[in-house]
Amino acid sequence: MDRSPSALINAPNVNGGYVDVLGTPDLGLAFELDFVDHTLGMIVRELKNQHLYDSTLIIVCAKHGQSPIERQKRVGVGIGNGQPGTLLGSLEAFDISDDGSLIWLNDQEELGQTLAPLTQPDNEAALGIQEIFAGPSLRNKWDDPSSDPRTPDIILKTNTGVIFTGGSKIAEHGGLNEDDFHTALLVSFPGLEHRTVKTFTLNQQVAPTIIKALGFDPNELQAVKKDGITVLPLLFSDNDADDK
DSSP: OOOSHHHHHTOOOOOOSBSSTTOOBOHHHHHHHHHHHHHHHHHHHHHHHTTOGGGOOEEEEOSOOOBOSSGGGOEEOOGGGTOHHHHHGGGEEEEEESSEEEEEESOGGGHHHHHHHHTSHHHHHHHTEEEEEETHHHHTTSOOTTTOTTSOSEEEEEOTTEEOOSSOOOOBOSSSSHHHHOOOEEEEOTTOOOOOOOSOOOGGGHHHHHHHHTTSOGGGSHHHHHHTOOOOTTSSHHHHHHHO
């Protein structure tokens, strides 16, 4: 297979995605993975040409996954089926609905009134709602929306396979399903021992890891202090003991 960028950009117009629950890529996704692989190879070759490879830490990660991997679980919820924005009307200020839903309200005092239609059995079934986070259940996991406007007032976790679309897309992201946030994270550095690390990690740990690799103290970052984010485990001798 020709893996050059030009060949991959002009690959057959086929759907991306997986062909089975094991995550076997179909032709479209295989072309996309080959494109990334070829591009990373170009970067590594140039680092070696510039004699920088031996001093370069490479971190490859994904900012999100896609759900569902098992394509036959896909359930598209279109506008006519009562997407959150349609169902809530003027109570809602804004929502992001992909394979979950983040909802901001016009008035936080109307939280109870807003939850009433969302918790009706027929609406829960139509929207594929598995769990609703609001009030204390939301604040226990995320920032308080009354003090942080970035935090939605309501978060809907949907059943695996549910995506809010009236179109033909086969998967979405942004929800709370396993397929969404279990993503690849690869760290490479000459001399780094090959291993598979099963310690729970977050993409948030990438930034402080880069800061530490550059010789700075990541604890000087306000976000690191506020959220208690550590560097990735087993990379630096001073945190090996805590992460084994």
